[in-house]
Amino acid sequence: MALVVQKYGGSSLESADRIKRVAERIVETRKAGNDVVVVCSAMGDTTDELLDLAKQVNPSPPERELDMLLTAGERISNALVAMAVESFGVEACSFSGSQAGVITTSAHQDARIVDVTPGRIQEALAEGQVVLVAGFQGVALDTKNITTLGRGGSDTTAVAVAAALQADVCEIYTDVDGVYTADPRIVPNAKHLDRITSEEMLELAATGAKVLHLRAVEYARRYGVPLHVRSSYSPKPGTTVSGSVEDLSVEQAMITGVSHDRSEAKVTVRGVPDNPGVAGRIFRAVADAEIDIDMVLQNISGTESGRTDITFTVARSNGEVAVAELEKIQGEVGFTEVVYDDSVGKVSLVGAGMRSHPGVTATFCEALSNAGVNIDIINTSEIRISVLIDDTQLDTAVQALHSAFELGGDEEAVVYAGSGR
Amino acid sequence: MALVVQKYGGSSLESADRIKRVAERIVETRKAGNDVVVVCSAMGDTTDELLDLAKQVNPSPPERELDMLLTAGERISNALVAMAVESFGVEACSFSGSQAGVITTSAHQDARIVDVTPGRIQEALAEGQVVLVAGFQGVALDTKNITTLGRGGSDTTAVAVAAALQADVCEIYTDVDGVYTADPRIVPNAKHLDRITSEEMLELAATGAKVLHLRAVEYARRYGVPLHVRSSYSPKPGTTVSGSVEDLSVEQAMITGVSHDRSEAKVTVRGVPDNPGVAGRIFRAVADAEIDIDMVLQNISGTESGRTDITFTVARSNGEVAVAELEKIQGEVGFTEVVYDDSVGKVSLVGAGMRSHPGVTATFCEALSNAGVNIDIINTSEIRISVLIDDTQLDTAVQALHSAFELGGDEEAVVYAGSGR
Numbered sequence: 001m002a003l004v005v006q007k008y009g010g011s012s013l014e015s016a017d018r019i020k021r022v023a024e025r026i027v028e029t030r031k032a033g034n035d036v037v038v039v040c041s042a043m044g045d046t047t048d049e050l051l052d053l054a055k056q057v058n059p060s061p062p063e064r065e066l067d068m069l070l071t072a073g074e075r076i077s078n079a080l081v082a083m084a085v086e087s088f089g090v091e092a093c094s095f096s097g098s099q100a101g102v103i104t105t106s107a108h109q110d111a112r113i114v115d116v117t118p119g120r121i122q123e124a125l126a127e128g129q130v131v132l133v134a135g136f137q138g139v140a141l142d143t144k145n146i147t148t149l150g151r152g153g154s155d156t157t158a159v160a161v162a163a164a165l166q167a168d169v170c171e172i173y174t175d176v177d178g179v180y181t182a183d184p185r186i187v188p189n190a191k192h193l194d195r196i197t198s199e200e201m202l203e204l205a206a207t208g209a210k211v212l213h214l215r216a217v218e219y220a221r222r223y224g225v226p227l228h229v230r231s232s233y234s235p236k237p238g239t240t241v242s243g244s245v246e247d248l249s250v251e252q253a254m255i256t257g258v259s260h261d262r263s264e265a266k267v268t269v270r271g272v273p274d275n276p277g278v279a280g281r282i283f284r285a286v287a288d289a290e291i292d293i294d295m296v297l298q299n300i301s302g303t304e305s306g307r308t309d310i311t312f313t314v315a316r317s318n319g320e321v322a323v324a325e326l327e328k329i330q331g332e333v334g335f336t337e338v339v340y341d342d343s344v345g346k347v348s349l350v351g352a353g354m355r356s357h358p359g360v361t362a363t364f365c366e367a368l369s370n371a372g373v374n375i376d377i378i379n380t381s382e383i384r385i386s387v388l389i390d391d392t393q394l395d396t397a398v399q400a401l402h403s404a405f406e407l408g409g410d411e412e413a414v415v416y417a418g419s420g421r
Numbered sequence: 422m423a424l425v426v427q428k429y430g431g432s433s434l435e436s437a438d439r440i441k442r443v444a445e446r447i448v449e450t451r452k453a454g455n456d457v458v459v460v461c462s463a464m465g466d467t468t469d470e471l472l473d474l475a476k477q478v479n480p481s482p483p484e485r486e487l488d489m490l491l492t493a494g495e496r497i498s499n500a501l502v503a504m505a506v507e508s509f510g511v512e513a514c515s516f517s518g519s520q521a522g523v524i525t526t527s528a529h530q531d532a533r534i535v536d537v538t539p540g541r542i543q544e545a546l547a548e549g550q551v552v553l554v555a556g557f558q559g560v561a562l563d564t565k566n567i568t569t570l571g572r573g574g575s576d577t578t579a580v581a582v583a584a585a586l587q588a589d590v591c592e593i594y595t596d597v598d599g600v601y602t603a604d605p606r607i608v609p610n611a612k613h614l615d616r617i618t619s620e621e622m623l624e625l626a627a628t629g630a631k632v633l634h635l636r637a638v639e640y641a642r643r644y645g646v647p648l649h650v651r652s653s654y655s656p657k658p659g660t661t662v663s664g665s666v667e668d669l670s671v672e673q674a675m676i677t678g679v680s681h682d683r684s685e686a687k688v689t690v691r692g693v694p695d696n697p698g699v700a701g702r703i704f705r706a707v708a709d710a711e712i713d714i715d716m717v718l719q720n721i722s723g724t725e726s727g728r729t730d731i732t733f734t735v736a737r738s739n740g741e742v743a744v745a746e747l748e749k750i751q752g753e754v755g756f757t758e759v760v761y762d763d764s765v766g767k768v769s770l771v772g773a774g775m776r777s778h779p780g781v782t783a784t785f786c787e788a789l790s791n792a793g794v795n796i797d798i799i800n801t802s803e804i805r806i807s808v809l810i811d812d813t814q815l816d817t818a819v820q821a822l823h824s825a826f827e828l829g830g831d832e833e834a835v836v837y838a839g840s841g842r
Contacts, residue, residue: 016477053497054501057508069501072496075496079487080475081478082489083475
């Protein structure tokens with residue numbers, strides 16, 4: 001008998017029928033003799049609908065109230081799944097994040113889980129109940145206000161609850177049946193991965209693979225929670241995320257996959273005086289607006305004139321604010337102009353095998369060059385190479401890399417309706 | 422500066438526009454220098470929609486989960502009203518029933534408030550915030566589960582919060598502008614009442630007047646909370662419910678109004694052996710099914726045969742169960758048959774003046790007789806006379822009584838869209 005935590009996403013819960021199917025799977029798992037804890041996202045478009053209502057009554061809704069509002073969505077889906085489970089004669093009981101002991105920071109809309117005190121969950125499990133925990137939400141340690149965890153919050157809830165309960169596995173049910181060597185909509189022969197290390201998954205999630213949320217993968221890695229990505233609509237075995245690249249032998253360490261990301265934009269600050277501290281001043285201005293910077297390039301071409309260009313990428317959703325913040329300091333810093341470009345894309349190659357195969361970067365660059373793709377910025381980690389390119393060439397680049405590193409399988413990947421979230 | 426509790430019903434909150442209008446009124450009250458606590462029902466049909474979803478996933482949804490589900494409705498409306506209030510530059514903050522300290526019994530779907538510990542409400546008021554409290558919900562003292570208060574629950578929440586805060590007034594905003602001498606849809610010249618004692622309001626609410634819920638009026642009377650019934654859509658002054666009939670002089674004590682009720686059904690148990698304890702056995706069977714009995718009549722006509730008939734009324738919604746429970750004990754008790762009749766209606770006359778004017782009952786019976794209305798069962802309190810009649814004659818009876826006791830005003834009452842809830 002194992003303790004299994006299962007997480008179901010919003011599209012798996014978008015109607016009464018889908019909720020009943022999810023309930024069937026939960027009941028199956030319970031009847032197989034497992035203790036089961038389930039974390040649900042809000043049904044289908046509930047969150048967007050609530051957000052829309054909020055904007056109608058207040059164009060900039062206060063974040064505390066937004067959290068009170070949005071958390072109702074998970075509460076609804078959770079209670080409905082509990083009812084559906086009970087209709088199969090299996091006892092179930094749903095808890096809000098607060099009742100389940102999900103304690104967070106007080107940063108509304110983007111709280112971090114600081115602790116899970118799962119006393120009530122454990123009591124209910126001991127009574128033989130299936131326990132439902134509302135995803136995406138918690139209660140702030142200091143203010144006692146209800147908080148939400150930001151994007152991918154329900155995945156994080158599931159992992160945090162699994163960690164607190166020392167669950168045997170945290171199953172993330174989604175609309176794809178696992179992790180692939182590339183997005184099957186771009187690379188038709190992308191191969192399904194049965195297993196991947198947590199570091200590789202982290203790099204893939206950070207560079208655009210949408211199947212798991214970065215924060216959840218980080219949490220799982222930190223607490224050693226084995227993740228299992230599975231499809232809500234198929235009985236296929238999915239992908240197991242566990243273990244570390246450190247434990248892989250040289251033979252096991254391979255190139256794992258290609259990811260891509262269309263959500264970034266490039267900001268270039270031109271004619272920056274080449275004095276110590278100036279780059280710091282520029283990045284500080286962006287950081288103070290709570291905007292994360294991803295890739296950075298400082299051109300050295302202009303040093304003779306005493307001026308240089310600084311290029312970096314930010315999320316497109318933050319682009320406007322980043323430019324505005326920079327323009328505020330233009331006088332003080334004395335640069336020439338800020339150029340904003342959102343027609344860029346990022347393609348990344350991830351794999352533990354890079355550490356032991358020095359030729360990877362060369363092959364990577366050759367493959368792109370042969371495909372006619374120009375590299376704008378390059379950025380690497382021990383197990384990843386990422387480049388910024390023109391977004392119209394993104395699909396070509398993904399295909400070229402996938403092929404150059406011989407990642408393809410023999411059969412076409414099955415893409416489910418609505419996949420790619 | 423006063424402490425004002427305001428309660429808004431679901432139809433006043435059914436759209437973003439209506440929510441903004443409610444927010445305007447709240448802001449006005451706050452800007453007039455009052456401390457304001459607001460209790461909201463769920464928006465429009467939210468509760469029914471959630472109930473419908475529940476039935477789709479489980480035809481007999483477990484009550485604990487039903488409470489988790491339905492309470493999401495008030496949480497949504499509450500947060501939206503808070504946002505709308507903030508859009509006017511006034512600070513607001515919403516609390517769930519549990520956060521607001523609304524402690525109840527653990528009877529899901531029909532919990533009673535046992536205490537309100539308003540510490541968080543008071544802190545927020547001290548900070549100058551408008552405080553929103555989700556109506557209809559609380560947390561059970563023993564199980565820590567979320568509960569709902571049953572029909573009219575948000576009115577009761579408002580009164581209980583007002584009592585705990587020793588508020589100066591509890592304003593109940595609804596879609597009519599107060600209490601009338603009769604339902605204006607039946608009696609066009611029904612007169613608006615500016616003031617009514619809590620005992621009279623209690624009798625009116627108990628006998629079918631829908632403007633306030635019985636439990637809320639009882640609670641208000643017990644804790645001396647002055648109620649003020651007002652329209653969400655008009656600035657009219659409404660009706661104040663306060664004081665006791667004991668404090669009225671003979672001149673002040675009058676006949677207040679006529680109420681009617683179509684929600685009851687008549688159950689007649691025929692051929693009951695006229696032995697001690699038999700009536701008790703019959704009523705116990707009904708009570709054990711948690712069904713309330715209203716009016717009772719034991720015919721004396723059949724005593725010569727050693728058998729009698731027992732007639733009583735129950736809510737129509739309980740009729741089927743009541744009959745089934747009685748048929749279970751038919752063999753044991755030895756009665757002839759159970760006859761069920763739901764084509765009955767109840768009309769009541771309420772007024773403190775009855776106590777000092779002995780002719781009221783006679784006038785009452787004459788008025789009905791002159792109108793050709795037959796009385797089936799009669800039932801009185803110190804300040805009320807109720808009779809059960811044929812439901813097709815209900816409007817006629819209301820009009821006849823209203824006219825016989827000269828309750829009408831000079832102008833036609835204004836009936837708002839959707840009134841009569």
